[in-house]
Amino acid sequence: MSVECKTDSRLEKILRSGQFAVTGECGPPRGADPEVIRKKCGLLKNNADAFNITDNQTSVVRMSSISSSVIMMQEGLEPVMQMVCRDRNRIAIQSDILGGAALGVKNMLCLSGDHQKFGDHPAAKNVFDLDSIQLIHAVRTMRDEGKFMGGDEVKGVPKLFIGAAENPFADPFEIRVPRLAKKVAAGVEFIQTQCIFNLKKFGEWMKGVVDRGLHEKVFVLGGVTPFKSFGMARYMANNVPGMDVPEELLKRMKDTPKEKQAEEGIKIAVETIQQLREMKGISGVHIMAIEWEEKVGEIAQKAGLLPRPTV
Amino acid sequence: MVIGERKPFDEIMRMAEGLKKIMVLGCGGCVTVCLTGGHDEVRVLSSQLRMARDKAGNPIEIIEKTIERQCDPEYVDQVESIVPEVDAVFSMACGAGVQFMAEKYTGKPVYPSLNTTFVGGSKKEGYYVERCQTCGECKLYYTGGICPIARCSKSLLNGPCGGSTKGKCEIDPDVDCAWQLIIDRLKSLGMMDRYEDIMPANDWRTNRDGGPRKMIREDFQR
Ligand code: SF4
Numbered sequence: 243m244s245v246e247c248k249t250d251s252r253l254e255k256i257l258r259s260g261q262f263a264v265t266g267e268c269g270p271p272r273g274a275d276p277e278v279i280r281k282k283c284g285l286l287k288n289n290a291d292a293f294n295i296t297d298n299q300t301s302v303v304r305m306s307s308i309s310s311s312v313i314m315m316q317e318g319l320e321p322v323m324q325m326v327c328r329d330r331n332r333i334a335i336q337s338d339i340l341g342g343a344a345l346g347v348k349n350m351l352c353l354s355g356d357h358q359k360f361g362d363h364p365a366a367k368n369v370f371d372l373d374s375i376q377l378i379h380a381v382r383t384m385r386d387e388g389k390f391m392g393g394d395e396v397k398g399v400p401k402l403f404i405g406a407a408e409n410p411f412a413d414p415f416e417i418r419v420p421r422l423a424k425k426v427a428a429g430v431e432f433i434q435t436q437c438i439f440n441l442k443k444f445g446e447w448m449k450g451v452v453d454r455g456l457h458e459k460v461f462v463l464g465g466v467t468p469f470k471s472f473g474m475a476r477y478m479a480n481n482v483p484g485m486d487v488p489e490e491l492l493k494r495m496k497d498t499p500k501e502k503q504a505e506e507g508i509k510i511a512v513e514t515i516q517q518l519r520e521m522k523g524i525s526g527v528h529i530m531a532i533e534w535e536e537k538v539g540e541i542a543q544k545a546g547l548l549p550r551p552t553v
Numbered sequence: 554m555v556i557g558e559r560k561p562f563d564e565i566m567r568m569a570e571g572l573k574k575i576m577v578l579g580c581g582g583c584v585t586v587c588l589t590g591g592h593d594e595v596r597v598l599s600s601q602l603r604m605a606r607d608k609a610g611n612p613i614e615i616i617e618k619t620i621e622r623q624c625d626p627e628y629v630d631q632v633e634s635i636v637p638e639v640d641a642v643f644s645m646a647c648g649a650g651v652q653f654m655a656e657k658y659t660g661k662p663v664y665p666s667l668n669t670t671f672v673g674g675s676k677k678e679g680y681y682v683e684r685c686q687t688c689g690e691c692k693l694y695y696t697g698g699i700c701p702i703a704r705c706s707k708s709l710l711n712g713p714c715g716g717s718t719k720g721k722c723e724i725d726p727d728v729d730c731a732w733q734l735i736i737d738r739l740k741s742l743g744m745m746d747r748y749e750d751i752m753p754a755n756d757w758r759t760n761r762d763g764g765p766r767k768m769i770r771e772d773f774q775r
Pocket of ligand 1: 684685686687688689690691692693700701702703
């Protein structure tokens, strides 16, 4: 993997210097109060290298990813601006890429986006002018070739470190490695995976990634989510599309007394991180503690990932 | 074919409010095949309307008629003598038929009795599914004959999203994941290498996004 950074991203510096990276996640509020983000930033600060700011996740309207990213930067944290293809066409997408970069955003995550059916505006029209792979290609071309999708010159290129998500557990399984290969060919530089609970299946996918040499072309960050309770584990197992929670983990949560379940969830997350660190081709972890931001530090601490390096 | 569904009766009743005499006009094309807008359905809707209006003490006179196709001026002309007699025409054709009628009979209100839903076919009698979104640039060569634009809920061109589970789409466990179907088919045809090509951003100009479309056979223009 090239050690030369293309951007000023701290996440990129850490990854390219061969250090194990940690990213976290921060969901913007359903209102215009910036204090919500500032408070979450207080909980997250120094516990990871960069933090995803979600873009209307699960199709529920929230403060925009760009503005939340700016608030996060004011608090001294590095955001990864998520961008979904659901809500914008290529004109708006490229415009927001320029805007985000101009405001100082240094990382971007390219996603297709959840279907609007899941959100609070199921009657909305979806866009999907581009898909995530075409979006990766668009931002990479803007940055490295200085060209818009339409072919005109970009005057002042957006210096963004380019990421995407991949779900090794979704079907059909056999194209999950080829799909990553397509993202790599399109120009992606780092990948955050869906929450990993089924380590065996993840290992199979990772082996495919390594066999194709993709781990030498893209940094793979394994996704980790702590269960807060057995109820949450069961919900994720049954109600979240593309999520794979093995029976034995459910049982382990179920057999834990209620008041100890949160602790057990964190223990599982820490064990998962430890196993991921042993796996060939893994460059870091992405800790998603949804509405449980205060636990990111504890998980990182227990997994031996703190303090975070200064670069 | 074009699939249409009958509008809710209440909505049709509302459109007919205040009218004394109407024509309910069926279409012998697609909507006859999908059992929503042909001769038989004209009869059903007309009797429903008559009954409801009789019950309300406000009877309505209805002329029932079905022509070969409403999307063709030659057939639309055939009702020329009836149209002046009625207050409005209730077309049971797809949206194209309704508009051909309205274009011809400019002085007469023409109302839709169907909701035009999609381009598709029948799996079995009375069971219709969407297959094409008329994007104007067919991609089925690359996708094993299964359309990602019409059948993937997000119209993704480069493979399934992360929500595909056990062959089903994230939006509904009854909806097949188009990309699962595409992959299965490419595999069985020994064409999996086609999946690895990146499909570039689509040119939507041939789609409705480029404005209303037309197709002209120059050799037929005189
Ligand atoms: S690719 Fe376009 S023309 Fe072909 S089936 Fe799909 S929507 Fe129709």
